[in-house]
Amino acid sequence: MNQILDYNPNKNPGGGSSGSDKVVRVFAIILAIFAICLLGGGAYGLYKNSQAEASIPTESATDAQITVEQKESTAVIKVTHDKVIEKLIYSWDAEKETTIKGSGESTMEEEIALFAGEHTLNVKVVDVTGHETSFEQSITSENGEDKIYPVIELNVTDDKKLEITATDETALDFVTYRWNDEEEQRVDATEEDNKTIKFEIDILKGNNDITIVAVDKNSNTTTEIQSFSGLTEPDVTITISADKTSANVKCYHENGIKEIKLKVNDQDIPVDLGGETPTDANFDVPLEGTSNNIVVTAISIDNTSTEVSEQVQADEQDTENQDNSNIEITIEKSESNPDKAFIKGVCSDGIKEVKLNVNDVDIPVDLGGETPPEMSFEYDLVDGNNRFTLTIISVNGEEKQEVKEITK
Secondary structure, three states: OHHHHOOOOOOOOOOOOOHHHHHHHHHHHHHHHHHHHHHHHHHHHHHHHHHHHHOOOOOOOOOOEEEEEEOOOEEEEEEEOOOOEEEEEEEEOOOOEEEEEOOOOOEEEEEEEOEOEEEEEEEEEEEOOOOEEEEEEEEEEOOOEOOOOOEEEEEEOOOOEEEEEEEOOOOEEEEEEEEOOOOOEEEEOOOOOOOEEEEEEEOOOEEEEEEEEEEEOOOOEEEEEEEEEEOOOOEEEEEEOOOOOEEEEEEEOOOOEEEEEEEEOOEEEOOOOOOOOOOEEEEEEEOOOOEEEEEEEEEEOOOOEEEEEEEEEOOHHHHHOOOOOOEEEEEEEOOOOOOEEEEEEEEOOOEEEEEEEEOOEEEOOOOOOOOOOEEEEEEEOOOOEEEEEEEEEEOOOOEEEEEEEEEO
């Protein structure tokens, strides 16, 4: 009875796996093998497909046929292809490109405007496969549109003038110029050479801006703006005394005089400027004999220069009257009034005539119809330099001149 109660059909007294566990394990192994077979078959199928696709021949790339037909003022671009044309691209002189889309056909025609003169037409055609065909052709047209602007050139000449040259490949209409904000000046092209306008103008003193505008027959406009510093030459004046025994030299430059070279009868005479660069210099040059050649060269701090020469030839009367020691002239600042100059002339033989020049202006001196042995008067000074040139002529024809500068 106890043996019957102790019976258990699931009891495994030896501790090993049951039969059902073995079945499960075998089934799992079979499934794994099946999955591996499936994966291997799929990979092999993909490999075979790729091999098959690689064996299919691809379509070879071919170029489009491009021609250009030139007309009077236009050109027609013609394209034929064995494939559909995706787009046509063209430009002039490799500049801005224009793109025209295809309409799904293998042929295209496009009429474009020509430009005057010689230019290069660049054409590109792209088909549906992305293949590109390039084409280039040089085209010369007399009736095309004018796309080139005038060219302006500026040059300072050896004589310190501004040379303006405007050129155009077709035809110029006019050129205008103006200094700073002054009134505009116009120069028209001539029929003889309407491709070039060339002229010279004076450069203004100091720093100035010039605006130049060149316009061609098709209204293409070029503007040039530049600044120039006008250089001027010194002013040189040589004044010979009435008796031709001396010369007064006056030099002026607004920026300053660097050097003055003086020659009398080919002999160099030093001129001392005191180590400075004055805007004006004034000095007297004594003359001897009957013939004197005076050459004065003034050089500014801008390295501009002026040369002035004067030939002095005394006549017989001048030679005879060189002894004029009996004539005395005084020109000085008045002691009683610093705003006036004191002028005096003395001649024992009698004064026949008095000539007075102040700052290049002749001033009449009235002797009252007499020939006094002495005369004197005062003259009002102006601010700055006052240059007096006094000439006294005696009743015997003797003559003496004195030049003096007085600064107020």
